[in-house]
Every structure is written in C-alpha cells, then in structure tokens.
Amino acid sequence: MGHFLAFPILGLAAILQVTFMPQIRLFxxxxxxxxxxxxxxxxxxxxxxxxxxxxxxxxxxxLLSAAPRGSSVLGLLILVFIIEQLKGQLVNLNIIVVFGLxxxxxxxxxxxxxTILALNGFxxxxxxxxxxxxxxxxxxxxxxxxxxxGIVRRFKRVFSPRRRLxxxxxxx
Amino acid sequence: xSSGTGFRRGWRGNRGVYFAVMLLLAxxxxxxxxxxxxxxxxxxxxxxxxxxxxAFQQVALRLSLxxxxxxxxxxxxxxNAELEEALARLQAEVVxxxxxxxxxxxxxxxxxxxxxxxxQEFVTADVIAVDQTSALRSIAINRGTRDGxxxxxxxxxxxxxxxxxxxxxxxxxxxxxxxxxxxYVSTRLQTTRAEGTVNGQVSGNLLMTFIPxxxxxxxxxxxxxxxLGGNFPPDLVIGQxxxxxxxxxxxxxxxxxxxxxxxxxxxxVMTNFQPIDLSVFEQEDGN
Numbered sequence: 022m023g024h025f026l027a028f029p030i031l032g033l034a035a036i037l038q039v040t041f042m043p044q045i046r047l048f049x050x051x052x053x054x055x056x057x058x059x060x061x062x063x064x065x066x067x068x069x070x071x072x073x074x075x076x077x078x079x080x081x082x083x084l085l086s087a088a089p090r091g092s093s094v095l096g097l098l099i100l101v102f103i104i105e106q107l108k109g110q111l112v113n114l115n116i117i118v119v120f121g122l123x124x125x126x127x128x129x130x131x132x133x134x135x136t137i138l139a140l141n142g143f144x145x146x147x148x149x150x151x152x153x154x155x156x157x158x159x160x161x162x163x164x165x166x167x168x169x170x171g172i173v174r175r176f177k178r179v180f181s182p183r184r185r186l187x188x189x190x191x192x193x
Numbered sequence: 194x195s196s197g198t199g200f201r202r203g204w205r206g207n208r209g210v211y212f213a214v215m216l217l218l219a220x221x222x223x224x225x226x227x228x229x230x231x232x233x234x235x236x237x238x239x240x241x242x243x244x245x246x247x248a249f250q251q252v253a254l255r256l257s258l259x260x261x262x263x264x265x266x267x268x269x270x271x272x273n274a275e276l277e278e279a280l281a282r283l284q285a286e287v288v289x290x291x292x293x294x295x296x297x298x299x300x301x302x303x304x305x306x307x308x309x310x311x312x313q314e315f316v317t318a319d320v321i322a323v324d325q326t327s328a329l330r331s332i333a334i335n336r337g338t339r340d341g342x343x344x345x346x347x348x349x350x351x352x353x354x355x356x357x358x359x360x361x362x363x364x365x366x367x368x369x370x371x372x373x374x375x376x377y378v379s380t381r382l383q384t385t386r387a388e389g390t391v392n393g394q395v396s397g398n399l400l401m402t403f404i405p406x407x408x409x410x411x412x413x414x415x416x417x418x419x420x421l422g423g424n425f426p427p428d429l430v431i432g433q434x435x436x437x438x439x440x441x442x443x444x445x446x447x448x449x450x451x452x453x454x455x456x457x458x459x460x461x462v463m464t465n466f467q468p469i470d471l472s473v474f475e476q477e478d479g480n
Binding site for chain 1: 208211212215216219220221222223226227231235238239242243245246249250252253254256257322323324328329331333359360367369374375395396397455
C-alpha cells in the first residue's frame, strides 16, 4: 500500500511546494515538504517503500522545477539509505533525533542539488547560498518536521489498521 | 508470506548493492533528462502536474495578496495618498508626452520608420508554478511549443523584463528569471546610455556591473536592455538604479526591478524574437 500512497501524497506535496510554500518564504528558504515526507516515511516503513517514495517525490518536484530531472531523487536516496543505517541504532524517536535527521536531510538535499547544478553549468555561490537559502530552509524544515511525521503516521494508521505503530517499529 | 520475507531479507543482506543500483538509476535519470531522451515522457507526466499547479497557484496568490493587503492596511492608506499626488503630477506629464508622441508618429511615418516594438508579437501566459527559493530562480507558464514558444525567447510584463525561456514542453515552459544567479543581461542606462551587465544575486536583487568609471550613474536612472549579444531585444525595461558603488575598474549599481516576482500572475512571451547564436563565431575563431 505504501508504494501506491506515494503518488497522491507526494504529487500533492510537490504542487504545494511550488505554489503555497513560496508565499511564506523566509529570505530564500522555504519548507521542503517532499524531503520531510520521505524522511517521515523511512522512519516508520521498510526500505523498499521509502525508495519508491524517494523516486516519486523527487521526480514530482523536479518536473515542477528547472533543476535537471532526478536531481532531487539523488539527495532523497542518500538520505533514505543513511536513515536506514541509523534505524538500528535509534532507541526511540524523540524530538532531538527528529531534528538531527532534519538537519542531515536538509544539508544532503541542498548540497546534492547545488553540486548537480554546478555540474550542469549553472552559477553557484555556495557560501552566500548557504546563509540565504539553506539556513532559512532548515529553520522551516525543523518547524514542519513534527507535523509531517504526524501526517505520515495518520496515513499509515488509516491504510494499515492492523499494524500497530510504536517506537518498536524503528528498530525493526 | 515467507517468500516476501525472504525477498526482504535478501535485499537487506545486499543493502550496499541495492543502494548502488538505485543511485546509478537516479544518475541515469539525470543524464537521460539532460540529453532529452525522456522529453516525451516528461511532457506526459508534467501535464497533469502543471494543470493542478496552475489551479493551486491562483488560490495561493489570492490568499497571499489578501492577507498582505489586510496586514498593510494602514501603510496602504498612506501609499494611496502619495499615489494620488503622484497621479496628478503625472497626468500633466502625460499630456505633454502625448503631444511628443503624436509628433514622433508623424515624423516616423514620413521616414517610413517602424520600431521594433511595433513588430513584436506576444503570447499571454499564466504563471503556474514558482521556484524562486532553491538555487534556481524560475517560474513555469502554461504555454509551450503549441503556442509558438521556443527556447531563448524573452518573457516580459508591462513593467519590464521577466526572463527568458530555458525549457519548453508541448503546453508548458520554464522561464529563468533575470534575478537568477546564472542570468546575465546586457544593459544600458536610459539617460547616459552607459552600458553594463545586469546579473541576478543570491538575494534575488539585481546588480548592474561593468559600468565604465567615467559614466555618471544616478539613483533613479532607468536600466534598459541594450540588445548587445543578441539574447534580448533592445529597450526592454529592467528596473531602476537604487544605489551605486565605485569599484577599482568599473562602477556597480544596485537595480530594483519594477516587477514583484513573488506575485507574478500573467506574463507575455515575445514569440517572434529570435535570439542570435554567437557561438558560431567562436567556433570559427577556434578553427
């Protein structure tokens, strides 16, 4: 079910990302809804489902952006596999762990995107962009991370009623 | 059930291989997209997303403008009074300019002279998505090759230049804004005709550089496209000089566009402008 849920949820998130989110911009930063949803999904789901989410979310947002298609997929995949590795070591999912993952995810996404853009001949000013885009995006992502996890958990409860989600799921 | 578990265990056992394969797939996707192999598929996938984004964008802009107006009510009252005063002053100017325009029209007719502006053809387009916050500043519009749009053509509004088309699909296109870091526009000042290059900044502002040291640059000067380089037609408004700075070899000026790129709703695409490809000369020089 998780594979199929990716299409409507991430499709809608990609559209919100390029329509509503620019209206609440802080300097050059805005929430990265796709990254937050994919991160929330990998925390509570198997790797294969999270990889589907990374591909669907990355392609959806790239289709609505000027970046080369697949740019966002690359960053999301790296994030998914890093969180998958960390899962076994996380005892429970508290706010510090979530914020740590958001920090990691934001940095991975932005660094990957900037690298791909630079390789494709676009002008990049990493230090300026770090303070103007990455830091404000990080602040927004921290704010939006807990609602994103809540939304994903609610979806999972609705569509997988028999499966009880608990902190133990993280260690599975 | 057991086969599913076995499959999962199999993947977990080879997680490194799985990761490498998926990464290669993503890199392959980027390469295929850049070479244009996936263009037909991208068009098919992008069509419903663009249509939905267009509808959402209208709602987002209405909401944003409505909330902004509410917050700015007091400042709007003051601004209204200032604008009324300016309107009265400008109406007098309009009368004078109409007279000059009439004279110009008659003289142009005599010389059988037509300006480029009279020959320009435009297609109106709705902005359906905004991507101004990542490393690229661009917008998506709901017109494509079916409407005669091609890569490189300029996009404008009555307030001035917006950018140029960098990607075009059947019924949607992407515009690289002049505020993007990768955007360079050859420009000149309206008053002194001093030339320079306007470049986008990380903050989304515009900076006019390479203005010769001896030139007189003043706050309030209007910056226009010069047409040099052949990427844009001449005399499109870029913005107004807000401050100047003297560097060692040239002058720089901060330029404020008259366009609010956050709330762009409708743009005009100049369909009959053909950008000039100067790379032909570079190749000849190389030979």
